[in-house]
Amino acid sequence: MSDVQSFIRFSETEFGTTIMDREAAYIKQYVAADDRILNVGCGIGSLEERFPEYQIIGLDRSEEMVQAARGRVAAPIILGDATALPIATASVDTIVFVSTLEFISDIDSALAEATRVLTSEGTIVTLVLNTRSEYVQSNLQREGSYFQRMIHRDSETLAKTILHQIDGEQEFFLGISDKEVFESSEPTTAAISSIVGTPTG
Ligand SMILES: C[S@@+](CC[C@H](N)C(=O)[O-])C[C@H]1O[C@@H](n2cnc3c(N)ncnc32)[C@H](O)[C@@H]1O
Numbered sequence: 001m002s003d004v005q006s007f008i009r010f011s012e013t014e015f016g017t018t019i020m021d022r023e024a025a026y027i028k029q030y031v032a033a034d035d036r037i038l039n040v041g042c043g044i045g046s047l048e049e050r051f052p053e054y055q056i057i058g059l060d061r062s063e064e065m066v067q068a069a070r071g072r073v074a075a076p077i078i079l080g081d082a083t084a085l086p087i088a089t090a091s092v093d094t095i096v097f098v099s100t101l102e103f104i105s106d107i108d109s110a111l112a113e114a115t116r117v118l119t120s121e122g123t124i125v126t127l128v129l130n131t132r133s134e135y136v137q138s139n140l141q142r143e144g145s146y147f148q149r150m151i152h153r154d155s156e157t158l159a160k161t162i163l164h165q166i167d168g169e170q171e172f173f174l175g176i177s178d179k180e181v182f183e184s185s186e187p188t189t190a191a192i193s194s195i196v197g198t199p200t201g
Contacts, residue, residue: 024051036091041059128192135176173185
């Protein structure tokens with residue numbers, strides 16, 4: 001099964017839908033109605049699907065993901081790399097990374113690019129998978145799981161790297177176990193951690 005097929009299959013399950021709905025609701029706390037939003041590593045466009053009323057652009061470096069997203073959502077979807085964004089300087093109000101930074105080797109360059117394209121009042125929203133959680137650990141072990149492509153597997157070190165470039169705080173949310181999604185802000189059970197803020201540089 002291709003990555004796109006497995007992303008689509010996941011997105012069609014109630015479990016996957018619940019997770020993505022909760023992520024989208026979480027991100028909406030940090031965006032204003034008229035924000036210009038850039039979603040880096042948009043995959044098949046799951047966030048764009050949940051943001052029809054926003055000015056959102058999706059970007060991904062995978063041609064297959066870009067093709068799939070274009071077929072699924074009305075939002076513009078761009079082929080490009082997080083470390084060299086084909087986006088004008090100071091043209092974006094909110095830049096979003098959902099389960100993307102942990103798959104990018106050069107995070108400093110990605111966040112430097114995020115800083116470049118943001119307006120002076122702009123916000124960076126990062127959601128990363130918490131490798132201390134059972135959900136992420138079990139997926140890291142699972143043969144064929146996309147999680148096995150994860151480059152940054154030490155969530156604490158990753159958070160420190162992000163906090164070096166974003167003036168914000170780490171927050172844990174969304175407990176996930178087997179096929180259940182529940183409230184959790186515990187660093188050992190929450191499957192996702194967020195850092196939201198303005199660039200430090
Ligand atoms: C785990 S998926 C997350 C997809 C989507 N954000 C979601 O939550 O459903 C990671 C995505 O990041 C993309 N990606 C990885 N490295 C990238 C890079 N350097 N620039 C842009 N996209 C990248 C992958 O192609 C993939 O679609």
